[in-house]
Amino acid sequence: MQDVLKAMVYGHKSPGLVEIKPVIDGQELLMQARLSLEKQEDGVKIVTHPKQEQPDFDKPFMGIVLTEQAKEQFQKTGHSGRVFDFESVAGAKKVPSFISLDKMTNRFETVALKEIYIPQTLKNAPLSPKQQQGRREDTF
Structure with missing residues (x-):
C-alpha cells in the first residue's frame, strides 16, 4: 500500500489496479480501478479511474x-x-x-x-x- 500512496503523492496514478467497493443505488459493487489524488481548495480528493x-x-x-x-x-x-x-x-x-x-x-x-x-x-x-x-x- 505504501508504494501505491507514494506514486499518488508524486502526481501519478496507483501503479496497479486496486479493488474498490462503490455503493450505487444502495448496492455495493466490487470493481477494479486505478486511483490518483486531486488537489482541491479544501484538501485532497481521491479520484477513481475504473477499469x-x-x-x-x-x-x-x-x-x-x-x-x-x-x-x-x-x-x-x-x-x-x-x-x-x-x-x-x-x-x-x-x-x-x-x-x-x-x-x-x-x-x-x-x-x-x-x-x-x-x-x-x-x-x-x-x-x-x-x-x-x-x-x-x-x-x-
Whole structure:
C-alpha cells in the first residue's frame, strides 16, 4: 500500500489496479480501478479511474472521432501516433497533446506535448533545443 500512496503523492496514478467497493443505488459493487489524488481548495480528493473490459473506440473522446486507422494504431501501440489540439481547462488556448490508452483500465487519456520528457543528450551526444523538440514530436 505504501508504494501505491507514494506514486499518488508524486502526481501519478496507483501503479496497479486496486479493488474498490462503490455503493450505487444502495448496492455495493466490487470493481477494479486505478486511483490518483486531486488537489482541491479544501484538501485532497481521491479520484477513481475504473477499469473497462474493452476500450470504447466508437465513442468520441473529447470531441475526437477515431478513424479506422487510429483504432488500428491504438490496438497496435497504445497511443494515437499523432498530436491533437485540445482546449485547455480555462478554454483560453489549444494544448497540443497525444492520446494514449491506459492498458490497465482501457481508458483514453491525454498527455500534453510539453509534459513529455526528452533528455538533453542521446547516447552521450548533446541535443539542441530544436532537436529535442523534433524528438518530442516524433516520440509518438
